[in-house]
Amino acid sequence: MTLLSPLGLLLLLALPVLVWLALRAQRPRTLVVGTLLIWRRVAAVVPPQREKSRRLDLLLYVLLAACALAALGAARPAPGGADGPAGLAIFVESLGAGEPGLDSVLARAAELAGNTPARVYAAAPLPGLETLGPVQRIVPGPIEAELAQFETATPGAPRLLFLAAPTPQALRLGRVLPRLETPRAGVVFEARAEGETLLLRQSDGPAPAVSGASLSGVNTAGGEQSREYRITAGSVRVTAPGQDITLARRGAGIGVGPDWNTDRHAALLAALRPEPGATPGVWLGSRDREPAVRVNQGSAADLSGTQCRLDWRHPLFAELPLAGLDLAAGGRVLEPAPSERVLARAWRDGQPAGALAVLSADGRVLRFAGDPFAELGLALAVLLLDNAVGVVTGTRPSQRQSFAVQGDLPSRRQALAGPFEPEGELSGVTTPAEPRSTAHWLLALAALGALAAAQISASGPRQP
Amino acid sequence: MAETADIFDAAFLRQLQALDGALLRLRGQAGEGLARHGRAAGQHEFRGHRPYAPGDDLRRLDWNAYGRLGRFFLREFERERLEHLTLVADTSASMAVAGKHGLARRACAAAGYLTLRGGGSVTHQGITVEGQARFARLLDSLRVAGPEGGPLAGQLADLASRPRPPADLLVATDGLEEPAALAPLAALAQRRCNVTLLCVLAPDELNPAAAGAATLRALEGGELALNLDDATLAAYGAELQRHLDGLRALGERHGWIVVITPSDTSLRDLFLRDLAGASA
Incomplete structure (x- = not known):
């Protein structure tokens, strides 16, 4: 915000002119008449008065207020710190660990700034920048986002930008200089x-x-x-x-419970490559720990003549050959709790014969009626176990980065930062939009004031 | 506020001719009227001769006199002699606002023109004009009579002091005088003078506008500070009305024709509406 804008100055100058005109208008007017014959008789009835007209005063006040509001509006105020800095605005891009070439940046920036006061903008705490002027941190992010913050924070100011590489957005903002004067290799x-x-x-x-x-x-x-x-x-x-x-x-820490006790189970566990000594992130065959994949949770039942129907969209069955996946082979069924979600169910003659696999409401416990890991083929069992652990932990062991x-x-x-020829104009900056400017509101109020003044003037005493 | 353009230009003369025709039609409808009110019409006693002047009615040439003397003379009758109109255009300084003096002089010129067209004579500021051809002399006399003269009371007192009063007297003024200033008119009326008082007032005098605190500077001299608000203007309107009512009452008492008109009135309206109406 600055009141030094030409329109703002004009409107400010209008204030004393309005006062002068109002005072001039309130001076007694001189009217030429032919004779005072009748007027003298009137004066005998109505004594001479020099009262001020309140209506004219109100008109003056409204006009002054409208003019002042318009001047403020012309100054484009932006409360909340959107004002641009006084003097030079310097942006220094961070190059990460070590911040190489920072001394060169400080020297070049000080030389270009001269005695001009400067304000420095950077997304990282770069040592030594405070020697150039007050340092303002901006939110780290992609260079486009950082430049957008810099642009918004420095409306109208001449800008210097020390960048790893020039960008069209930066060239539009001001003078772009290389962050590094010598190339950096092998980063x-x-x-x-x-x-x-x-x-x-x-x-x-x-x-x-x-x-x-x-x-x-x-x-x-x-x-x-x-x-x-x-x-x-x-x-x-x-x-x-x-x-x-x-x-x-x-590695993934995997705990083992009492129901995970066969050689087949041990082989499956080894296939998941658990990290020895690590705190278990999942329990297999455990009856009381969570998150867990539990087996043999059902009771024996006659499942002859039944079909196994799967909730095949569930991640438990993702990327599995469903044709060979028969969870009813163990001859057990579950009585699921009302909050549990049934993922596999045995059906006979169109009627449900019992649940084969259920997931707790919080997704941390997966219960199987039988032990499909012992009953299925080894390859299918490994894939099913990988999916099962993924269901209760959120990440399948096979997808976890090993390092x-x-x-x-x-x-x-x-990493690819290097020297380039300086580009852009230091003075050829564009004035960005001020998203938080209140100018339009002030100008709207000024327009309302002008309308009110017109109304007062229209309803006031008729001037000869 | 002096008039700079010639107030008696060609357009004015055309207005006079149109006015004459309109008045003739009006007389045809209402009989003799404007200048001969209160007096018996139709007196045609031979009064004598006067030299012919271009523009005179050739039907009144005395051919016998021409045969004897070899010069043209016009026969004059008593009625023409009696149609003698005296004009008084107020030249006080108060007439110099908003065309008041202009309308007063044009009204005098029109009345003089109509009188001369009817064969009468007109006197203005001691200059008597006879015959329509000498109308220009009347205009010259009116043209130089600017609003720099003395007060109206002096001109009227001069007329009243003459041994023979004018038969018909038209006084064009603004009427903004103390009633005592019009006392000579009352004296003239008592001496069988037919007085027509034409009061020309500026629109701003009839209906002044609000102006707040103001200093009124009069052309006649003097200043007065007033707050021209609604209350003051209402008091002014009441005082003006009282004054004009006083003029009308005075005229009624002495048999004057009193016409009050704004200075932006046209000649046609003044003669055909205001003066004709007041004479009827």
């Missing part, structure tokens, strides 16, 4: 384990030092490299300039 921006395979992506440059995995392939394209490693240890360490990345094996990256990785944009 890892993605580390991902798929089974026993480690995938690394990095900017062009020397290969990182990797321990706990052996290199199996390299692919280079578009200024970046993809490297594939075979994991050979329980943890992998990746070391690159300014980066120290550790990938630790992340977790410890620490933050830079984004691809940050």
Whole structure:
């Protein structure tokens, strides 16, 4: 908001003019008449008076208020801090760990700013920025979102932007300079384990030092490299300039209850690759712990001549060959509680003969009437168990990443940051819309005031 | 407020001709009327001769006199002599607002024109004009009579002091005088003078507008501070009405024709509506 806008100044100047005109209008007028013969007789009846006209005063006040409101509206006020900073606005993009090249940014920004007061905007706490001026944090996010915040916060101000790479949006805002003056090579921006395979992506440059995995392939394209490693240890360490990345094996802790007691059960458990010693996140065959997959929960029943009907849309049966999935083979049926959801049921002659698998209302306990993991084929049983654990924990063991990256990785944009020719105009900034501006309300009030003044004037005394 | 354009221009003269025709038609409907009220009409005693002037009625040329003397003379009769109109256009300073003086002079000119068309004579400010051809002299006399002269009372007192009073007297004024100023008119009326008092008032004088606190500066001199609000204007209206009613009562008492008209009235309305109506 500034009252130095031309229209605002004009309207402000109108205020004293209105007062002057009102005072002038309230001075006694001089009227030329032919003779005072009748007027003198009137004066004998009505003594001379010089009372002020209240109607004229009201008109003046309304006009002054309308003018002042219009001047404020022309100043485009935006309460709540949407005002632009005084002087230069500087945006510094974060490059992640280490924040390389920050000293160069400070030096170049100080040189460009000179004696102009500056305000700095950054999404990360960058050391030393406060030497340029007050630092205002913006919400971290994609560069487009950060630039949008910067634009909204600095309406009309000349802007300097230190970016990893120029963008059309940034070029529209102001002068764009490289965040880095020298290219940064070999920065890892993605580390991902798929089974026993480690995938690394990095900017062009020397290969990182990797321990706990052996290199199996390299692919280079578009200024970046993809490297594939075979994991050979329980943890992998990746070391690159300014980066120290550790990938630790992340196994699932699985507990076993009294009903999970056969060799078949042990083989199925091993297929899930539980992490030894880890706190169980799910219990198999347990009768009282949660979350759990429980077996042999039903009572014996004659299920001859029955058909097994499945709630085949449920994740328990996802990606399973349903044709071979007969949960009634154990000859047991369940009496489900009213809150439990029946996922499989035995039917005979169109009538339900009993529940075969039910899920608790909170989804943490899956109960089977028999023990399908012992009765089904091994491959089908592994898949069913994988689904069952996924139902009660939210993640199937087969989909869980086997290694977790410890620490933050830079984004691809940050990793590929490099020098470029400065672009954009420092003074050629556009004035963005002010979403929180109250100008339109003030102008509307001013218009109402003008209408009221017109009404007062129309109903006032007729001026000769 | 002095008139800058010629108030007796060609358009005015055309108005006079139209007015004459309209008056003739009006007389045909209502009989003799305007200037001869209160007096027996139809007196045609021979009075004498006067030299011919261009524009005079050729039917009244005395051919015997021409045969004897070789010059044209017009025969004059008593009636024409009696149709002698004296004009008094108020030249006081108060007439210089809103065309009051202009209408007063045009009304005098029109009355003089009609009198001259009827064979009568007209006197204005001591200048007597006879014959229609000398109408221009009357206009010249009226044209120079600006509103810079003295008060009306002086002009009327001068007329009343003459040994022979005018037969017909038209006084065009605004009537905004103390009643004492019109005392000479009462004296003239007692001496068988037919007085027509034409009061021309500016629209703003008849209906002034509200202006708040104001200083009234009179052309006749003097200032007065007043708050021209609704109450003051109402008091003004009452005082003006009382004054005009006093004029009408005075005229009725002395047998005057009193006409009060705004200065934006047309000549046609003034003669055919106001004056004719008041004379009837």
